[in-house]
Amino acid sequence: MGAALPVLYSFRRCPYAIRARLALAVSGQPVELREVVLRDKPLALIDASPKATVPVLVLSEGAVLDESLDIMLWALRRNDPLGWLTPGLESPESMLALIALFDQQFKPQLDRYKYPGRYPAPTQNPRDAGVGYLEQLESRLAAHSCLFGHRASLADMAIAPFVRQFAQTDRTWFDARPWPGLSAWLAAFEDSALYAQVMQKFVPWVPGALPTRF
Numbered sequence: 001m002g003a004a005l006p007v008l009y010s011f012r013r014c015p016y017a018i019r020a021r022l023a024l025a026v027s028g029q030p031v032e033l034r035e036v037v038l039r040d041k042p043l044a045l046i047d048a049s050p051k052a053t054v055p056v057l058v059l060s061e062g063a064v065l066d067e068s069l070d071i072m073l074w075a076l077r078r079n080d081p082l083g084w085l086t087p088g089l090e091s092p093e094s095m096l097a098l099i100a101l102f103d104q105q106f107k108p109q110l111d112r113y114k115y116p117g118r119y120p121a122p123t124q125n126p127r128d129a130g131v132g133y134l135e136q137l138e139s140r141l142a143a144h145s146c147l148f149g150h151r152a153s154l155a156d157m158a159i160a161p162f163v164r165q166f167a168q169t170d171r172t173w174f175d176a177r178p179w180p181g182l183s184a185w186l187a188a189f190e191d192s193a194l195y196a197q198v199m200q201k202f203v204p205w206v207p208g209a210l211p212t213r214f
Contacts, residue, residue: 004060005031007032007057008055015162016054018199019161020068024071026194028081029075031213042206044207073154083153086153088150106162109126109127131177137181138179138181145185
């Protein structure tokens, strides 16, 4: 009997969980996937990570990774067949800095844009605040098809789920922006076989259910 697989607590539409699944899938790292209903989080998730946000990866030896970027790096450092950790242009440090910019500065504006009722009235329209970050991506994508060259890197896959969520908030508005590079990049991501693979639907996990291999 083989060793138990790492367990991934996930939620299909969460952009953090999407990017974790992207890295796990491309690395060929199998996991036991446990789809979570966010309004009814299982105790096993809370026990593994008291902050109880997805994704959470419980490794076979018991260690817990509860940050999506840490899960991506863990998977890719084990196997990185497409070279996501080695960008074609610039340095890995520059790539991680761009991811940090979007995680720390763009994502809060995205949340305020998508869920305005959850936040106090902003001093700046959050959609307008997000535009500046998207224009940085457009500037990069005017020169090549991906953020760090002509092939996808960790930055593309870590950032694209958030850009997609921003775009989907008002797709008519987004599609009318003068961002040909960004629009083509997002379309290529959404149309990819890898994206289709990680967006499969799974029934919510309950204790005692048969394992779902992902």
